[in-house]
Structure formats: C-alpha cells, structure tokens
Amino acid sequence: METIAKAKSHGGVQGVYRHASETCKCDMTFALFLPPQAEQGPVPLLWYLSGLTCTHQNVMDKGEYRQLAAELGIAVICPDTSPRGDTIPDEPDNWQFGKGAGFYLDATEAPFAEHYRMYSYVTDELPRLIAAQFPIDMTRQAITGHSMGGHGALTIALKNPERFRSVSAFAPIVQPSTAGWSRPALEKYLGPDETAWRAYDATLLIEDGHRVAEILVDQGTADGFLDEGLRPWLLQEACDKSGIPLTLNMREGYDHSYFFISTFMGDHLRWHAERLKK
Amino acid sequence: METIAKAKSHGGVQGVYRHASETCKCDMTFALFLPPQAEQGPVPLLWYLSGLTCTHQNVMDKGEYRQLAAELGIAVICPDTSPRGDTIPDEPDNWQFGKGAGFYLDATEAPFAEHYRMYSYVTDELPRLIAAQFPIDMTRQAITGHSMGGHGALTIALKNPERFRSVSAFAPIVQPSTAGWSRPALEKYLGPDETAWRAYDATLLIEDGHRVAEILVDQGTADGFLDEGLRPWLLQEACDKSGIPLTLNMREGYDHSYFFISTFMGDHLRWHAERLKK
Numbered sequence: 070m071e072t073i074a075k076a077k078s079h080g081g082v083q084g085v086y087r088h089a090s091e092t093c094k095c096d097m098t099f100a101l102f103l104p105p106q107a108e109q110g111p112v113p114l115l116w117y118l119s120g121l122t123c124t125h126q127n128v129m130d131k132g133e134y135r136q137l138a139a140e141l142g143i144a145v146i147c148p149d150t151s152p153r154g155d156t157i158p159d160e161p162d163n164w165q166f167g168k169g170a171g172f173y174l175d176a177t178e179a180p181f182a183e184h185y186r187m188y189s190y191v192t193d194e195l196p197r198l199i200a201a202q203f204p205i206d207m208t209r210q211a212i213t214g215h216s217m218g219g220h221g222a223l224t225i226a227l228k229n230p231e232r233f234r235s236v237s238a239f240a241p242i243v244q245p246s247t248a249g250w251s252r253p254a255l256e257k258y259l260g261p262d263e264t265a266w267r268a269y270d271a272t273l274l275i276e277d278g279h280r281v282a283e284i285l286v287d288q289g290t291a292d293g294f295l296d297e298g299l300r301p302w303l304l305q306e307a308c309d310k311s312g313i314p315l316t317l318n319m320r321e322g323y324d325h326s327y328f329f330i331s332t333f334m335g336d337h338l339r340w341h342a343e344r345l346k347k
Numbered sequence: 348m349e350t351i352a353k354a355k356s357h358g359g360v361q362g363v364y365r366h367a368s369e370t371c372k373c374d375m376t377f378a379l380f381l382p383p384q385a386e387q388g389p390v391p392l393l394w395y396l397s398g399l400t401c402t403h404q405n406v407m408d409k410g411e412y413r414q415l416a417a418e419l420g421i422a423v424i425c426p427d428t429s430p431r432g433d434t435i436p437d438e439p440d441n442w443q444f445g446k447g448a449g450f451y452l453d454a455t456e457a458p459f460a461e462h463y464r465m466y467s468y469v470t471d472e473l474p475r476l477i478a479a480q481f482p483i484d485m486t487r488q489a490i491t492g493h494s495m496g497g498h499g500a501l502t503i504a505l506k507n508p509e510r511f512r513s514v515s516a517f518a519p520i521v522q523p524s525t526a527g528w529s530r531p532a533l534e535k536y537l538g539p540d541e542t543a544w545r546a547y548d549a550t551l552l553i554e555d556g557h558r559v560a561e562i563l564v565d566q567g568t569a570d571g572f573l574d575e576g577l578r579p580w581l582l583q584e585a586c587d588k589s590g591i592p593l594t595l596n597m598r599e600g601y602d603h604s605y606f607f608i609s610t611f612m613g614d615h616l617r618w619h620a621e622r623l624k625k
Contacts, residue, residue: 077569078606133411135609291355328356331413 070202073098079139080105083129092186092194093152099195100125101203102135106142111206113345114144114199115338118191118214118221121250122169124149128215131327137335141342144205148191150217152184166254172245173221174269176258185258188269192225192232211341215239215330216294217251219286223271223304227279235344237285237337239330240292243304246270250298272307283314285340287333289323348480351376357417358383361407370464370472371430377473378403379481380413384420389484391623392422392477393616394511396469396492396499399528400447402427406493409605415613419620422483426469428495430462444532450523451499452547454536463536466547470503470510489619493517493608494572495529497564501549501582505557513622515563515615517608518570521582524548528576553585561592563618565611567601 073085081104090097106112115138117128125147128134138145151157151171158180159167171187200207212233214222219241226236245251246266259265267273288301295301301317308315323329351363359382368375384390393416395406403425406412416423429435429449436458437445449465478485490511492500497519504514523529524544537543545551566579573579579595586593601607 076602076604076606077567077600077610079610083606130409130605133414133609135606136411136613289355322355324354326354327408328354328361328413331411332355332357335414 070198078102079135081107081135081139083135085125085129088198090152090190090194092190093184095152095154095157095184097153097190098125098149100129100147101199102138102145103203104139104142104144107144107204111204112142112144113209113211114146114205114207115341116191116210116212116214116222117145117147118173118212118218119147119150120214120216120218121150122164123218124169127327128330131331132334133331134334134338137338141338143338143342143345144203146195146199148195151187157184165250166257170217170254172217172251172254172258172269173225174255174258177265178258178260181258187221188225191221192229209234209345209347211235211345213237213239213337213341214241216299216325217242220245220251220271223284224269224274226281227271227274228268230279230281233281235283235285235341236281237340239286239333239337240288240294240299240325241271241286241301241304242299243301244270244272246273248298248300272303275307275311275313280311280313283316284308285316285337287318287320287336289320289325289329291322292325292329294325348476356380357413359385359413359417361413363403363407366476368430368468368472370468371462373430373432373435373462375431375468376403376427378407378425379477380416380423381481382417382420382422385422385482389482390420390422391487391489392424392483392485393619394469394488394490394492394500395423395425396451396490396496397425397428398492398494398496399428400442401496402447405605406608409609410612411609412612412616415616419616421616421620421623422481424473424477426473429465435462443528444535448495448532450495450529450532450536450547451503452533452536455543456536456538459536465499466503469499470507487512487623487625489513489623491515491517491615491619492519494577494603495520498523498529498549501562502547502552504559505549505552506546508557508559511559513561513563513619514559515618517564517611517615518566518572518577518603519549519564519579519582520577521579522548522550524551526576526578528572550581550585553589553591558589558591561594562586563594563615565596565598565614567598567603567607569600570603570607572603
C-alpha cells in the first residue's frame with residue numbers, strides 16, 4: 070500500500086492511499102480520515118460509498134465530514150466507485166456504466182467479470198487491508214452512501230447485518246432493477262436473467278427476507294433524479310411491509326449535489342456515532 | 348448578471364454568478380452564499396479572496412464555510428483571482444503570474460493594465476453589483492483570504508479601514524515585494540520602480556502609516572511556503588512597531604491546503620461575526 074497524500078485536518082489526518090487490488094485486478098485508490106482519537110487506540114469506522122462518476126475525492130473535497138468525525142472520534146473511509154486503468158473494459162461515453170459506475174456488485178458477464186467486483190472489494194479485500202494497516206476497531210462499523218453509493222450501502226448492509234451496526238443513505242437508488250439508469254448496467258454486469266439482480270436491489274433483498282435493525286435516509290425534494298431514478302417511496306413500502314423502521318427525511322428544496330449531502334452529513338454522523346458506541 | 352448555478356445548502360443558497368466586468372473588460376464569475384437570514388432582510392458580508400491558481404470554486408467546494416455562515420447569518424462572497432478569457436494576456440506555464448494570479452492590484456504596465464485591475468474590481472465594481480443585486484447590509488463588511496488572497500485581504504483592509512469592520516487571513520503573503528514568488532509579478536504588473544509596489548504590500552502599507560483595528564492570522568507550521576513565501580513574522584514585526592494588535596496562530600502540523608483552511612474557517616467566521624454585530 071502506497072500513501073498518495075496525507076494532510077492534517079480538523080485535528081486528524083486525511084490520507085489517500087493506493088494499493089494493487091487482487092479482487093479488481095488493478096490499482097485502487099481510497100481516502101481514509103483518521104480522527105485524533107486514533108492516536109490513542111482503535112476507532113470505529115464509517116464507510117461512505119460514492120455515486121455515479123465519482124472517485125474517492127468528491128466526498129473528500131465536498132462532503133464536510135471531517136470536523137464532526139474528528140469530534141465524534143470516527144474514521145471515515147471513502148472507496149472508489151469502480152476498477153480503474155487503461156486495461157479496464159469501459160463505455161467511455163456512458164456515465165451510467167463502466168468506470169465510475171461499478172454499482173457495488175460482482176459482475177458475472179464477460180468482459181466485466183474479471184475486474185468489476187466492487188462488492189467483494191468493499192466487503193472483503195478493503196476491510197482486510199484497513200484492519201491490517203490502520204488503528205480501526207472492526208467490530209464497530211457503519212455504512213452510508215450517496216445515490217449509487219446509497220444503493221451500495223443499503224444492499225451491503227442488508228446482506229451483512231452482523232457487520233454493520235447502522236446504515237444510512239443520501240438520495241439512494243433503492244430499486245435499481247426497475248430504474249432506467251441502472252437496468253442496462255445490471256444487464257451488462259449480471260446478464261439478462263433478472264433473478265440474479267435481486268441480490269443487488271435493496272427493496273428486493275428486503276422482499277427476500279434480508280433485514281437490518283433500522284434505516285436512515287435523507288432525500289432532497291428538488292433532486293432531478295427523484296421520480297425516475299431514486300423513488301424512496303419504494304423503500305418505504307418495502308420497510309413498512311417487512312417491519313424495518315425507516316426514517317425518511319424529505320428535505321424541501323435540496324438537490325442531488327454535495328450541497329445537499331454536506332448539509333445533512335452531520336445528522337448522519339451523529340446518528341451513526343450513537344450506534345457505534347462501545 | 349447571469350445566474351450560473353444555485354443550490355440550497357445548509358438552509359441558505361449557494362449561487363454562482365457571471366457578469367460583464369467593466370473594470371476587467373471580460374466576463375467575471377463569483378460565488379455568493381446567502382444565509383437563510385437573508386430572506387428576512389439584509390445580512391452582513393464576508394469577502395473571501397482566494398490564492399494563486401484558484402477560481403471562486405476552490406473555497407466553494409472545500410472551504411466548509413456554509414454551515415457556520417448559515418448559523419451566524421453571514422453572506423460569503425468568493426471572487427475569482429484574475430481576469431479570464433482567451434483575450435487576456437497571460438503566461439500559461441507560469442502559475443505565479445497572469446490568469447489565476449491577479450494579486451489584487453491594478454496593473455499599470457502594458458499589456459496587463461487593461462484587464463488586470465483586481466483591486467478596483469474587488470473594491471469598487473463588485474461591491475456595487477452586490478449591493479444592487481442582493482440583500483446585503485454593505486455597512487457591515489469583513490474580509491479574509493488565503494495566501495495571495497490573504498495578501499489581498501490585508502492590503503485591501505489597510506487601504507479601506509472604514510469599510511471593513513474586521514480582517515483576517517489564512518497563511519497570507521505578508522510581504523510580496525520581497526518574496527520570490529511575487530516579485531516578478533509585481534514587476535510585470537507595476538513596473539520596475541519598487542515605490543509603486545508599496546501600495547500592494549501589507550507590511551509596507553503599515554510602515555507607511557496605514558492602520559486597521561486588529562488582525563487575525565492562522566498559519567500552518569508544515570506549510571511548504573512558510574519560510575520563503577509567507578513569513579508571518581514580518582507581519583508580526585510591522586504590527587508590533589505600529590501598535591496593531593495581531594493574533595497570529597501558528598498551527599502545528601498543518602499545511603497550505605484547504606485541509607488547513609477548512610479546519611480554522613469556523614474560528615475566523617466566529618471572529619468576524621463578533622465584529623459584524625449591529
């Protein structure tokens with residue numbers, strides 16, 4: 070693992086690291102913020118999964134998470150959204166597929182299956198690396214994300230409820246298997262048989278019996294993707310049917326950008342901190 | 348004036364606007380954050396002047412000023428750092444001169460004098476535009492900035508003490524007339540006669556009798572430009588001699604980046620808010 074950059078910020082350290090990923094068969098970059106408390110011993114960890122077109126950097130620059138994470142003593146890890154590099158199959162003109170659009174799944178279709186394994190990367194390889202390299206208490210993990218990353222957070226938490234004490238999301242894609250901007254990606258990554266897609270769809274995972282203790286979602290009412298791509302009411306329905314307590318905050322006038330995310334980042338950090346206590 | 352972008356953030360509105368500047372004879376872009384209190388009536392204004400290579404966008408993305416500015420009811424304006432456009436004389440390979448490096452002065456030398464008039468732009472044209480277009484209480488203004496923008500904030504406040512209730516800076520260039528990265532720019536913009544440079548040098552303005560009520564400066568000790576380019580001790584000397592109270596916070600381990608600025612942005616906002624009270 071190589072340190073790309075390291076800067077003191079809000080009393081902690083914001084680092085950017087690169088490593089050769091066995092899972093994705095390419096170099097992968099991630100950002101990790103360690104709060105000042107990490108100097109005294111292991112700290113809990115919040116995963117932040119980013120949305121379409123993003124890298125680790127968007128939330129690192131614009132997420133405004135460091136001040137409160139430092140105060141609360143929580144590390145924040147921000148992985149990339151897909152494999153990267155010249156050898157990775159891609160559709161350069163399509164922002165909803167390929168690089169920057171890994172959808173946090175393990176592809177099964179050629180030629181994507183060899184590299185597009187973001188589910189295994191985020192749930193297996195990267196946690197092992199983090200546990201080995203940084204003072205993190207891996208028994209205290211939480212997960213959140215934005216848009217495609219909100220989809221990632223929800224589906225990963227639903228499939229690994231024993232690992233994450235809490236899950237939240239900002240404007241998540243809650244039902245990618247029926248949304249226009251994600252259906253083509255699921256088909257290319259996973260093949261035409263839609264039963265294989267259920268493992269990467271939060272509402273269908275809930276339908277299939279997966280459970281988490283509770284969910285927090287913030288969603289802007291002025292979000293241009295709300296009606297076609299996001300549709301949080303489908304998550305509300307699934308939660309209502311299954312008995313999962315969902316706190317869905319519809320935020321008047323907020324859009325899909327980091328201006329929205331940064332506004333409610335503090336609420337999410339506090340919510341996770343409460344559940345990450347020893 | 349044209350609205351380029353507008354987004355709700357932390358209860359207020361982060362806008363980006365473009366207008367044809369008479370002063371710079373080109374289109375100029377700036378960012379303005381209006382806190383929620385601006386819906387009820389005029390609010391005070393903090394100017395944030397950016398450093399070399401920056402536009403309005405760096406601090407808008409990475410400055411982390413909105414949460415507290417919204418809480419305190421302060422508008423924040425972030426101008427660009429130079430004239431822009433294909434017709435503007437420039438040295439494209441030189442990051443310390445030309446576009447992105449206006450040094451907040453009015454150039455007198457050809458071919459720069461026609462467009463490089465950032466002093467007049469920031470102290471005359473832009474305030475008039477802001478006063479006409481937005482609910483700002485122009486009797487309550489404060490100014491800050493980073494690096495070259497810290498130089499801008501200090502020199503502009505020293506020359507306009509009646510306008511700004513308070514002035515602060517992050518890692519400012521305090522004596523550009525003797526620093527290697529600014530001397531060539533001053534010579535090209537203002538000519539070889541160094542007496543003309545004194546009007547754009549904070550320490551020499553103080554030597555020449557200009558005064559402000561007090562100054563707040565934060566400076567990182569791990570800042571790679573500290574010893575050669577910034578040298579806050581020269582400002583300390585000038586303030587000691589002239590009796591200007593200077594609060595100079597040397598911040599252990601912090602560098603020159605927005606990771607540093609965003610860490611202490613809250614302190615500066617609170618300090619200005621105290622002095623911007625009615």
